[in-house]
Ligand SMILES: Nc1ncnc2c1ncn2[C@@H]1O[C@H](COP(=O)(O)OP(=O)(O)O)[C@@H](O)[C@H]1O
């Protein structure tokens with residue numbers, strides 16, 4: 001990427017030097033990313049399976065599965081059998097419960113954010129109208145304002161609404177509930193979804209839909225056969241953002257969930273205080289697993305022919 | 316075969332003062348090929364989109380065979396539009412594009428394959444069914460778009476500037492194709508163009524539109540012989556206008572009086588207007604002919620197959636074109652008899668602004 005840009009912009013006689021500079025910057029970036037992202041993951045892996053791992057050792061001299069046993073994912077030491085493993089999982093360990101809850105909230109938030117965000121993004125990307133800048137600003141504010149500020153405010157309102165609704169005989173229970181947490185997750189998620197999708201729609205030609213209509217497709221089939229394939233790459237990226245942003249929420253879940261909604265990050269943070277490095281590492285591995293998994297599954301899709309990012313302008 | 320009528324059709328976009336289309340009336344008999352002709356921005360695409368159902372009219376009505384269709388959604392109208400930039404669906408093959416309409420109509424895949432093949436043959440593009448649209452040239456894409464539009468046998472075919480994105484040599488080919496396909500299938504067709512030549516070559520009748528208003532609706536030859544206004548005459552390449560007053564079939568101008576052949580019933584020339592004649596209709600150097608006055612050659616440009624003269628006529632200047640086949644030539648400064656054949660002159664109302 002850097003390479004190409006430099007090559008195209010530089011005059012012929014200086015292009016070689018610039019290209020070299022570009023390469024240095026490129027590799028520096030790669031090395032930095034490795035140090036920040038890849039090394040910790042390797043460290044997690046070693047920690048999660050180490051019995052003890054102290055400073056001068058390059059790798060631990062004793063391995064163990066104690067962290068996984070403590071988390072209840074494997075039967076206690078010396079009792080390993082398939083039946084015991086099943087029994088262990090059937091009792092639904094806290095980690096599994098938290099994992100399931102994180103997944104469920106992630107999918108819910110992703111789905112809702114796309115359904116809400118799509119029309120907004122379409123309007124922002126395709127039309128210009130009065131107040132557009134203001135709306136854009138409001139949509140990105142959650143990425144600027146510290147989450148604790150609005151989440152505290154939201155929680156107070158949730159408690160108030162709950163009380164008001166309870167008085168009216170409706171027990172919604174936003175505060176301390178999965179529903180409340182999911183709604184709050186939408187706040188940091190929406191900017192990513194709307195910005196990604198409005199980029200897609202900015203390069204989108206709605207005449208394709210008109211064409212499909214005159215060829216006999218109703219509104220639903222027009223969306224399915226024409227709009228959906230056109231925005232799919234961008235939609236995919238928006239879903240990724242939505243899911244991962246929801247997945248990594250700690251503060252909001254903690255405040256609104258009131259300790260009753262235990263997602264994976266909540267579990268991870270409480271384990272972090274316990275000081276058991278192996279358990280922290282094992283939990284961290286579980287926590288980053290979906291991100292890595294998604295990346296692996298989608299890397300070909302993202303970088304290949306139909307590249308989502310490059311695909312923005314190619315509709 | 317569908318008879319299309321447009322009554323008082325008006326479209327005012329919100330936030331825009333002047334309506335894009337105003338009080339448009341057109342009667343298009345079944346199976347005809349008509350052109351909406353006018354400069355860019357005069358409301359042609361808007362009109363097509365209203366017929367297709369893609370834009371809701373502000374007022375007025377459109378009927379197909381007598382039934383109002385303005386409340387029917389586009390997918391149920393049977394009016395297919397081919398857009399100016401083809402709009403082939405990029406992630407479908409050519410075959411899937413062409414078959415799209417039938418797929419939406421719930422036709423079985425086997426029949427679709429069969430019909431796609433027929434349609435691609437019809438537009439003279441056999442064997443490209445498996446290609447992707449972006450592998451095709453502009454001309455090929457245009458023909459695929461036409462095949463895709465025709466496969467459902469629409470009641471009305473709407474073509475938005477079908478030739479404007481094509482190179483000159485492809486244009487002729489495409490024009491022939493549209494003509495022959497339209498004749499064969501007999502589909503009522505409305506096409507839009509800003510190019511008078513295209514309109515003349517293709518259309519049975521031309522609807523001339525300026526500023527969203529219908530100016531004249533007539534067959535191509537009428538536009539050349541009897542344009543309704545100075546603006547239309549100028550749009551079609553007219554350059555000669557002499558102010559005059561009409562009495563019966565004679566026009567009095569300050570360079571002489573000219574007789575002209577009366578037009579049809581609905582072509583009443585104004586009393587007070589401009590005498591006009593196309594440069595190629597002027598007869599030079601025949602002193603005894605009717606409607607002949609004396610002028611002088613101001614300049615002369617030889618263009619090969621013809622010669623273009625600028626002539627002084629009293630205080631006016633006019634242009635005449637003389638084909639190279641006609642013997643005789645006139646030098647700059649030479650006096651020359653200028654004849655306006657009676658069946659070639661016409662009276663038009665002047666532009667309001669002018
Ligand atoms: N969606 C729209 N909103 C506002 N004005 C429009 C819109 N579409 C077209 N117009 C205006 O309406 C007029 C007619 O447009 P159009 O029908 O596209 O003209 P044409 O096809 O003859 O070039 C133009 O002045 C154009 O700017």
Ligand SMILES: [Mg+2]
Pocket residue numbers: 356359360361475
């Ligand atoms: Mg147009």
